[in-house]
Amino acid sequence: METKVKTKAMQEFSEAAKTLVNPAVQDWRKQGGKVVGCFCSYVPEEIITAAGFLPFRMRATGSAGTELADAYLSSINCSFTRHCFNMGLRGEYGFVEGVIWPSTCDHVRRTYDNWKRKVETPFVHIMSLPKKTEEPQVGWYRDEMVNLKKALEKHFGVKITDERLWEAIRLHNETRRLQRQLYELRKKRNPPITGAEALAVMVAGTAMPKERYNQLLKELLDEISQLEGNADYRARLMIVGGILDDPAYIEVIESQGGLVVTDMTCFGTKIMWNDVAEGAGDPLTALARYYIADRPSCPRMFGDYSRRADFVREMVREFKVDGIIGERLIFCDLWTVEHYMLDKDLKAEGVPYLKLDREYLLGGIGQLRTRVQAFLETMRR
């Protein structure tokens, strides 16, 4: 699937997606700005922004191995965490002043334990993330946010006021709105952007100052809304899964003729399909409600599967999806069962579903191509 988008904005986004410390982060730091890493999309980034820092989604882009991490983690721990931790041990995360983890999953939460002992990051913090999405859990996570806010204030000597929080919420909501506009264009019969390009745009959104990102994204939207769009594809696909931050993976899929038009992933619709409710009241409660109850949840959230499945169905309908590719990092228990259930339910409704296991670093390209090709053929595409 050849990219047609050659704008400066797209170039910056692609650069940010394939480089860990992209130029925007470098500029930010040169101006004295601080960067705080977020190990999962459940970290309330708005609080970091309100503190005056740049929230940066942790990735292991550019990692070549896990030889250092393997002395601490085991071969049954997911490759995303092993690569991230390896980069931490190698000093490649020296550009962050802090890292925040939620207790998301077994692999992520233990990365916190290992990181705090072995990597010299000035500020490390873990949040107790609930496993349900009901009202008591919104209250619990609000209290966790209060604790995070206090910890940031104490460590960095800053004041995070409600006013600053509301400003941050509005800024991040603007990002979400613009990203949804991008996805709206992907609903077209001939989307003007490939799935790989869209993922690059979304990953970049987690790796640069929001003001700059929003400006660039507006430019990109202006540019591509005029484009003819991609007509040369065999099937419209949706990607469902967890941490997928590598556009090259989508490129391989799209090289077989599938066009990825939407997703439910940790760098995709999950982080932008809803907004934090703006307005009067307590901003931390608004944030807690958004992260726990409102937006599409992670498979770790018990009792919320039917809402997630309905979200997938909504995406299938709105984006006219022909088939779903469910990707999973090997050893992820959460996605093992989520894909099992989605596969069963959606196939029964006539939606083709392909389950793919992968490692964090792109590999087995030949095999991936073959599986996707076969999938498209079973759809008679």
Added chain:
Amino acid sequence: MTEKELQRKRLEKFIQERDMLHAMVQAFTQSPTAEEQLYAGLTKVYVDHHNEIIRCVEEGKPFIASYFACAPEIYSAMDLPWYTFLTPAFTGAISEPTLSAEIDGSEKLFGKDLCTILRIAGYYIEEDVAPIPTAIIGLLHPCDGTTVLHQIIASNENWSKVPQFAADPPYWEDERSIDYYVGELKRMVAFLEEHTGYRLDMDRLREVIEVSNKEYELWMEYNELRRAVPCPHGYGVGMQAFGVVEGFLVGDPRGIDWLKILVADAEKLVQEKRGKVPNERIRLFWFDVVSLGWSFDLFPWLEQEWGAVIVMDMFGYTPYTLIDTSSEVTMFRGLAKRALFDVPMVRQARGVADNFLADIRRVVKDYKINCVVWPGHMGHKDGSANIGMMRETCREIGVPFLHIGLDLFDKRYTAIDEIKDKFSQFFTAMGLG
């Protein structure tokens, strides 16, 4: 299939398990060893428990599915029969070909890297071979696998109609966490009352907790005796004690009777300076479940070949916390604390890694441990991410550490000869035995 046939199908495995346990009672009763006589009494209780669940199914009476880690004192106080669908995977080890076939079946559904015991439980649900309860109290910690098992249940066609509640576990160990979990337990009680028709009476809860407190006291007394050199009992007994105190004899006076016999037997052996292994040379901390499957070959081999006794294991060890029964508030706070901080495996694995490491330091010191073994069960993703920290902790306190990498339930994952070889090389290299 008629409703009756369906009921029979769902009970078949459970009845098989009951019959297997019954056969074990017969075998233990005829054994000359005091240890196996102890097992006989306990196994008989499990048989009775199975019969109770079977009766509930056949007579349409309420019963629930749950776990040891969800304040089972409450079920006992409500006189509400309960069972756990994880135990067939434990006891299934007695018939390895059957268990292997089920493991393979589960792999077809869920792949092979989800914890075997959870996979098998999911398999039983999907194959509709587990008795469907009136309600389910699910478990959402300590690991990802337990959460997703309950998602499988909630989305299964037959089981989705069964009301399910799971208390949300906080990550911390502070007063705020206890308060939060008390709220969850109260919601659990309301849920049980609504869906089973049984009521929780505070006086009855007080009685159950007072018996349970006594059981914990006796368990701790027993564990004190295991500090002796040589260790009076071997592998497996600790798990049995856990099963009594936190399983089907929670708050049951029969549990006190059994534990008293256990303590008396251990006391006698300690006074006579008699250990499980005549020539005890190595004192192991097996930092995981003492699974039934490995109890037939690996653990006896350790004892016979190396004089290595599993002095303490993950499930045999628990801190001792009395619950204050003076009021409803203190009882619920005590139950919350117990469920979060005292229950084996949950207490170590649920929060920060310090919980794991603190156990190593404590157990090594208290039980004069020569080496710590992390079996590295394939389902313990969080524990296996502690390997480096565990190794460093052991180095600090001067005790060797071995990580194996096996499946506690599927012996094909790592062959026993390979495991024995690892142990032998390790012991030799460390100058043990």
